[in-house]
Amino acid sequence: METATTKRLTPQSTGSSQHSYISSQPGGTSKRWDKEELRKYGAIGITEPLEPNLQGKVHHVFANWISADPKLHKELQQPLLLASRMLVAAGLPWISDFLAHDVFAEDYTGQKPSCRCSFTHSAASPRCDGEVVPQSIVRHHRAKWASEEVKGEWISAAEKQMTGKMARSLTWQLDEDMFSEKGRVGYTCRHPRDGLPLDEIDEYETIQEWDKKSKDGWRNQTILVTAEFPKRLAELRLQGKEDSEDYLLTSFMAAITLLHELGHAVYWKDSRALTRDLHEPYYGADLQMELGDSFIASIFGGWVPVPIKDFSRLRNKLDFSEGVAWRQMLTWDLHRLRPKHRVHYSIPVDYIGRLFTDKCWLEAQSDTLGSLIQPRTLELAVKDLSISEQVVASGHHATAAISDFHCSGQGWIWNRLLGARFRIPQYDGCLCPDLDLPIATDDVIEEARPLSPLQPSPIITPAKTTETSHIGTATTTQDEMIEPGSPFPESPRIEMFPKPPRRKPNVNIDFRMSIRNKKKPVHKPGPPEEGKYTKQIKEKSEASKKKATPSFIRLAKDERTPLSPDRSEISLDE
Numbered sequence: 001m002e003t004a005t006t007k008r009l010t011p012q013s014t015g016s017s018q019h020s021y022i023s024s025q026p027g028g029t030s031k032r033w034d035k036e037e038l039r040k041y042g043a044i045g046i047t048e049p050l051e052p053n054l055q056g057k058v059h060h061v062f063a064n065w066i067s068a069d070p071k072l073h074k075e076l077q078q079p080l081l082l083a084s085r086m087l088v089a090a091g092l093p094w095i096s097d098f099l100a101h102d103v104f105a106e107d108y109t110g111q112k113p114s115c116r117c118s119f120t121h122s123a124a125s126p127r128c129d130g131e132v133v134p135q136s137i138v139r140h141h142r143a144k145w146a147s148e149e150v151k152g153e154w155i156s157a158a159e160k161q162m163t164g165k166m167a168r169s170l171t172w173q174l175d176e177d178m179f180s181e182k183g184r185v186g187y188t189c190r191h192p193r194d195g196l197p198l199d200e201i202d203e204y205e206t207i208q209e210w211d212k213k214s215k216d217g218w219r220n221q222t223i224l225v226t227a228e229f230p231k232r233l234a235e236l237r238l239q240g241k242e243d244s245e246d247y248l249l250t251s252f253m254a255a256i257t258l259l260h261e262l263g264h265a266v267y268w269k270d271s272r273a274l275t276r277d278l279h280e281p282y283y284g285a286d287l288q289m290e291l292g293d294s295f296i297a298s299i300f301g302g303w304v305p306v307p308i309k310d311f312s313r314l315r316n317k318l319d320f321s322e323g324v325a326w327r328q329m330l331t332w333d334l335h336r337l338r339p340k341h342r343v344h345y346s347i348p349v350d351y352i353g354r355l356f357t358d359k360c361w362l363e364a365q366s367d368t369l370g371s372l373i374q375p376r377t378l379e380l381a382v383k384d385l386s387i388s389e390q391v392v393a394s395g396h397h398a399t400a401a402i403s404d405f406h407c408s409g410q411g412w413i414w415n416r417l418l419g420a421r422f423r424i425p426q427y428d429g430c431l432c433p434d435l436d437l438p439i440a441t442d443d444v445i446e447e448a449r450p451l452s453p454l455q456p457s458p459i460i461t462p463a464k465t466t467e468t469s470h471i472g473t474a475t476t477t478q479d480e481m482i483e484p485g486s487p488f489p490e491s492p493r494i495e496m497f498p499k500p501p502r503r504k505p506n507v508n509i510d511f512r513m514s515i516r517n518k519k520k521p522v523h524k525p526g527p528p529e530e531g532k533y534t535k536q537i538k539e540k541s542e543a544s545k546k547k548a549t550p551s552f553i554r555l556a557k558d559e560r561t562p563l564s565p566d567r568s569e570i571s572l573d574e
Contacts, residue, residue: 025436026385027339030401033308033322037398043308043323043346044245050349051243052078052251052356059084060167062258066222068174072230075237079229079254082355086259086299087162089368093141093151094298095266096158097283099166103134104272109448110134110281115423116444132272136448139284143450170265171222179226179318186225186257188264190278193222204276211271219269223261228318229254245349249320252352256296256305263295279419285332285447289420297329301374302382304329305347308400323347325400326378328385332447336440338414338427339385341401345378348396405431 039045058080065073087095097103103110113135141151173193178184181198189201191210200206211219229250236247267273267280283294296304303326309319325344354360354372364372377396381388387399405414411430414422422428424440431437 026337027341027343027401028386028436030341030403031387031399033344033400034398035322038308038323038346041346041396041398042348042350043325043398044321044349046245046349049243050245050248050353050356052082052248053358054078054081054085054356054361055358056081056084059087060163061087061170061262062172063167064170065172065174068172069230072174072227072234075230075233076254078356079251079258082251082255083258083262085361086255086355086373087262088159090299090373091259091295092155092158092162094263094283094295095162096151096154097137097140098266099158099161100154101138101140103137103267103281104132104270106132108134108138109451110136110138112448114282114446114448115425116446133275134281136282137267137284138448138450140450142284143452145452146450165218166266166269169218169220169269171220173222173224174227174230175224176227178224179228184224184226185229185253185318186223186261188261188268189222189224190219190268190274191222192220193224202278204274204278207274211274214271217271219271221265221268223265225254225257225261226318229257232318246321248349248352248356249324250318251356253305253307253320253324259299260292260296263292267291277419279421282423285445287330287332287335287338287423289423290417293329299373300326301369301379302329302331302334303327303345303375303378306344308344308346323349324352326375326397327402328382332423332445334383335385336442337385337437338404338422338424339401340404340431340433340437342404343381343385343387344400344402345375345381345391346398347375351375405433 035044058077062080062083102108111132111134140146141154146154171192175187175198178187178198190207191202193201196206214220232250233242233247233254236242236244236250241247264280280289280291282289283291286294286297288294293304305324306327307320307322308325309322324347326347328343330338360372361368364370370376377394378388378391381391387401391397392399403415405412412433413430414428416422416428424444426438426440
């Protein structure tokens, strides 16, 4: 018998309309899309002509297409140009964390697991087949110790790899069956397709065989893109709707698919990435194991474009007539909870139209992230797990909160892709929609940090001093103060590393022998009234007062040459 608080939920549950329980926890309640709201804020129903007109060359990494109908490939010209623009303008820092650093090195800091609240996520979990795959990708491009010049070198190295080795190892192919059979719009195959059917690609043994043929460890990958994209664009062009919002939204999501798959390919390019379950590492502070979404979120400031209509369940036609929206990417930088309902904000068609306009790119120039690519109207909402009141008040976006869980037949489980895990295991299994979730504490995740390069050996140089207006003081070039009246104004010091704490000089060493050789004082017999025991007590107390403080004794096993001796341990005679 069901009570008011235990009504059975359905995957289409919308909160209070299905059950009386309403959670005050962020992300605890859902909200469906409102078509009138979508029209009001320009996500659908736009009648102004918005024909894409990007010009230029397609990036080398997107240039190698095989077995493609020339007419269909021509329809992808605008999506390819937009993907190329966004890659160069905003994608290379993320790419450099894979191509400018060896993420499979033994001393790579991302080799250690970052979650410390589960055995399966801890360092104790065994690896199979001599795997050297990283647990997470370190965000070197955000290292505080790296100068702009160093970061520029990393980006230049990544760009060189993208136009050279990476571009030669990637082939792109339009697939006729992937969308209707699997509901996918893109897929990164970790070996050449070589005519294999969809059900036989990416088998562990198949990848191994192709890896053996690789001479330098770089894989030749085939990235599959559904042929429904160019077919839909060609259909709209024949109908005279190449300047319609449907054509624009389809072109935009095709460009997003190209970039998404490239985010997977930059990791799987290396044959050392092979594992039995083909899992990927987490990137930086991301809480989701999905490198494609991570790459897209890095471009758009923490947001991932998704279709409002769930066309994976309607595999007969690719249709974006209901609009597209921003979905929030969860990150440990900002979030300590996985919301049961994920926040979505509609994407205005006008915003997408500007991305496909050459004039807007020229006007933005170097500030493409600030004025063109990243949605500035959502800057205040990136931390919120529930719908932001400030965004609602600004009047730029329609809003929705979509369930991030579903019914499996045996209970409610979180949504996730096959093989992908959520970083905090407590939010990666079953859940009860009617109970609030625990909030993770700050010590649950410890993100791997980039290590600064090794410094040169310490060079001993005289400390330069500069006179000041204060009498008897001097200031070194590194703002280190020297005591007034110091007998060593030009004393040597170590430039590169901090000094260890100095020990106090052992003043007892010079007097030890004199104390030992000193004759004991002759005690005259005391007054007759003192007893024998009183006399002994007085002698012991006087001896304890005169006894020297024991000197520092170094054990034999501790004898070693100090790394950086200081002045208190060096004799002046030396």
